[in-house]
Amino acid sequence: MRARAIARGKVIVDEHWMTFSFELAAKARPHPNPRVGAVIVDSEGRVAGTGNHAGPGSAHAEALALQGAGSRARGSTLYVTLEPCAHHGRTPPCVDAIISSGIGRVVVATEDPDPRVSGVGIRQLREAGIDVVVGVAEDAARRLDPGYFRHRQTGLPWVTLKVAATLDGQIAAADGTSKWITSSVARQDVHRMRAEADAVMVGAGTLRSDDPMLDVRLPGYEGPQPVPIVVEGREPLPTGSRVFERGPIVLRPAPGRTSVDLDEGLRSLTEEGLLDIFVEGGATLATSLLRDGLVNRLVLYLAPSIGGGPGRGMFNGVFRTLNDLHPVRIADVDLVGGAVRIEAFVEEH
Numbered sequence: 001m002r003a004r005a006i007a008r009g010k011v012i013v014d015e016h017w018m019t020f021s022f023e024l025a026a027k028a029r030p031h032p033n034p035r036v037g038a039v040i041v042d043s044e045g046r047v048a049g050t051g052n053h054a055g056p057g058s059a060h061a062e063a064l065a066l067q068g069a070g071s072r073a074r075g076s077t078l079y080v081t082l083e084p085c086a087h088h089g090r091t092p093p094c095v096d097a098i099i100s101s102g103i104g105r106v107v108v109a110t111e112d113p114d115p116r117v118s119g120v121g122i123r124q125l126r127e128a129g130i131d132v133v134v135g136v137a138e139d140a141a142r143r144l145d146p147g148y149f150r151h152r153q154t155g156l157p158w159v160t161l162k163v164a165a166t167l168d169g170q171i172a173a174a175d176g177t178s179k180w181i182t183s184s185v186a187r188q189d190v191h192r193m194r195a196e197a198d199a200v201m202v203g204a205g206t207l208r209s210d211d212p213m214l215d216v217r218l219p220g221y222e223g224p225q226p227v228p229i230v231v232e233g234r235e236p237l238p239t240g241s242r243v244f245e246r247g248p249i250v251l252r253p254a255p256g257r258t259s260v261d262l263d264e265g266l267r268s269l270t271e272e273g274l275l276d277i278f279v280e281g282g283a284t285l286a287t288s289l290l291r292d293g294l295v296n297r298l299v300l301y302l303a304p305s306i307g308g309g310p311g312r313g314m315f316n317g318v319f320r321t322l323n324d325l326h327p328v329r330i331a332d333v334d335l336v337g338g339a340v341r342i343e344a345f346v347e348e349h
Contacts, residue, residue, distance in 0.1 A: 011136075014107050017041055017079040018137045021109070022144055025081050029224055030055040031198050032273040034112070034148040038065040038080040040073055040103070048072040056273075060085065062094040066101050074102030081141050083112040083134075086121040095124045105131040109141035113152040147198065147275030150296065156266050157275045160197070160297040161286055162190060163314050164339075170307035171283060171314055176209050178312075181303045185337025190280075191218050193299065194226050197278035199249070199269065201229040203285035204237055212280070213242050227274060231265070231285055234258045262292055287317040290326060295346050298328060302340040 017039055025037030030053050038061035040049040049072070051064025059067075062084050066073055084094040084106070098106065106125055111134065112118050125132050142149050147158040164182045165171045172178035180187065194200050200214040207230055214228040228248035230237060237250065249272070251265040269277065279289065289295050300314075328344040335341070 013045075014079070014133065014136045017077075018081070018107065018109055019140075021079045021081050022137070022140060024050055024052040025061070025144055028052045028054050029198075030058075031147060031275045032056065032151070032270065034082055035145040036061040036080065036082045038062045038078060040065045040069040040076050040078050042069075042072050042076045048076055057090045060091055060094050063091065063097055066097055066103075069101075075104045077105040077107060078103050079107045079136075081109045081144065083108050083110070083117055083119075084121040084125070085112070085117050086124050087116045093121075095121045098125065099128045099130065103130060105133070107133045107136050109136055110134070110138045113149055115152075146296070151270050151275045155270065156263070156294065157198075157270050157277045158296050159266070159277045159279060159289065159294055160193065160299060161279045161289060161295045162193065162299045162301075163281070163286065164190075164301040164303065165314050166305050166307045166311075167302050167340075168306050168308070169313055170311040171281070172209070172312040173307070174311045176312070178209065181305070182301050182339050183303075183337035186301050186303075186339045186341070187337075188218065189336050189341070190301075191216050191221075193278055195221060195223055196276070197226045198274040198276045199227040199229050199278065201231065201277055201279045201285070203231045203282050204233040204235065205284055206280065206282040207241050207243065208238055209282070211241050211243075213246065214248070214280070215246065226278065227272070229269065229274075229277070231260050231262075233260075233284070259288070262288055262294055266294060283312060283314060283316040287315040290315065290346075291317060293346075293348075298342075298344045298346060300342040300344070301336070302342070304338045 021037040021039050025035040028035060033053060033056050036053040038051045039047060042048045049065040049068030051061040053061045062080055084098060086093050086095040122132055122134060150156060150158040195216045215225050228243050228246050230248050230250050232250055232252045251260045253260050327347040329347060330344045332343040
């Protein structure tokens with residue numbers, strides 16, 4: 001009984017410090033590198049050093065934490081949200097620094113999906129005689145940076161599709177008017193999601209009808225702005241659109257084609273370090289992404305209003321048979337500014 005109580009107490013302590021590491025990691029936007037947070041706790045339970053990874057070429061979270069801890073690292077415990085690297089990149093391997101510091105125990109939230117690292121860093125730490133625990137709050141670690149995990153496992157970015165509609169599923173009236181179906185409170189929630197993304201994407205139809213800037217406009221916001229992305233269709237884009245003041249990335253159809261290969265286009269965005277894409281419409285782009293299996297997360301706002309007839313629906317494809325259904329896992333349902341906000345994850349076919 002006493003042994004179980006001690007073990008349970010250690011688990012609670014590990015979860016506490018790992019949560020702190022997550023908070024450190026969330027402060028940075030390091031894509032295409034992963035979000036990583038690290039904290040070193042000495043034998044007295046005091047923080048000896050902390051760090052988070054700011055981006056390519058900058059010191060890794062573990063290295064910063066070790067630098068802060070100095071000689072106090074010896075015999076201490078390192079908590080880190082992602083497996084320490086064991087390869088030479090722009091910076092030296094973190095594993096070597098951890099081993100030479102005298103750290104006695106390393107708690108890792110999850111293995112790194114990068115094939116250059118996966119399992120290697122953990123193995124080398126154990127071979128050096130360090131006690132390594134893996135899997136503390138693993139699901140939370142993956143939720144912390146879904147873009148990184150999605151990219152390293154598939155080569156694609158993480159795609160969130162946002163749709164705002166009436167209760168009966170209309171995103172605009174038949175004449176194309178759509179401002180504003182949702183309230184200002186719901187729109188602020190959208191801007192918070194923009195702030196979390198690397199890029200915001202719209203189709204040519206949305207560009208023509210709404211003339212969006214695709215930027216974050218929150219009171220007091222001073223963080224980085226997402227990169228604007230426009231998907232071109234059959235017709236040339238209106239060059240006078242406001243978004244061109246921000247230098248957007250334009251995905252254009254290949255010669256001889258009338259539409260963009262979205263799989264290829266999304267993969268090209270990851271080469272620019274854009275691993276987390278927030279899509280705001282419209283129906284044509286939403287339909288194409290869903291049809292091609294490229295949507296990972298859906299955020300749907302159902303406004304407290306009814307169109308009362310067919311206007312412009314969320315998607316413009318044809319629902320021919322039940323076999324065409326796209327299963328989703330509903331993760332959250334809430335009220336935001338009077339609208340029903342539904343967050344769901346699209347299940348893999």
